[in-house]
Amino acid sequence: NTEEEQTEDYLFKIVLIGDSAVGKSNLLARFARDEFYPNSKSTIGVEFQTQKVEINGKEVKAQIWDTAGQERFRAVTSAYYRGAVGALLVYDISRRQTFESIGRWLNELQTHSDMNVVTILVGNKSDLKDAREVTTAEGKALAEAQGLFFIETSALDSSNVSSAFETVVREIYNILS
Numbered sequence: 555n556t557e558e559e560q561t562e563d564y565l566f567k568i569v570l571i572g573d574s575a576v577g578k579s580n581l582l583a584r585f586a587r588d589e590f591y592p593n594s595k596s597t598i599g600v601e602f603q604t605q606k607v608e609i610n611g612k613e614v615k616a617q618i619w620d621t622a623g624q625e626r627f628r629a630v631t632s633a634y635y636r637g638a639v640g641a642l643l644v645y646d647i648s649r650r651q652t653f654e655s656i657g658r659w660l661n662e663l664q665t666h667s668d669m670n671v672v673t674i675l676v677g678n679k680s681d682l683k684d685a686r687e688v689t690t691a692e693g694k695a696l697a698e699a700q701g702l703f704f705i706e707t708s709a710l711d712s713s714n715v716s717s718a719f720e721t722v723v724r725e726i727y728n729i730l731s
């Protein structure tokens with residue numbers, strides 16, 4: 555195998571899930587293109603975007619799927635989840651309701667996926683400090699109880715966005731390699 559052939563061996567499907575307007579599309583835009591949309595509509599999402607990630611000096615490809623807003627109608631289809639090996643389960647730290655939806659999303663993920671999906675719980679919009687409705691400790695506790703990774707991010711100021719995706723990719727890589 556040449557080095558180039560080896561990089562082709564790793565393509566991980568990762569899905570973004572969580573309530574509408576928690577920042578899923580902007581997390582992907584920030585990670586893949588270093589862009590942010592202050593007033594994004596639910597339709598800006600691409601179907602998926604492939605992004606190279608370097609893990610232990612090896613290049614792996616993450617195929618990251620975003621919804622086109624169908625989560626608003628609780629109509630994310632099984633095709634969306636099919637073949638996923640990783641998931642970012644996103645809530646908005648400034649809207650408690652989106653944190654309370656996490657259990658339902660976790661259920662949906664487990665129902666639709668046939669394998670053990672590497673999942674990270676993501677508390678997004680950490681820049682909105684004055685509007686916080688979910689503490690970091692609460693996020694951590696839920697993640698621990700459910701066996702998930704945990705991180706707080708801001709797609710607006712970029713903090714921890716790469717780490718969130720890379721944590722999932724690295725863990726998948728460790729499991730599969």
Ligand code: GDP
Pocket residue numbers: 573574575576577578579580581591592593594595596599678679680681682707708709710711
């Ligand atoms: P989605 O429906 O989950 O894909 O959410 P979007 O990515 O479309 O974002 C919904 C709204 O939240 C948009 O107005 C974004 O500009 C805003 N937003 C997304 N991420 C952040 C963030 O980290 N901080 C702040 N302050 N706003 C954000």
Ligand code: MG
Pocket residue numbers: 578579580595596597598599620621622623
């Ligand atoms: Mg979106």
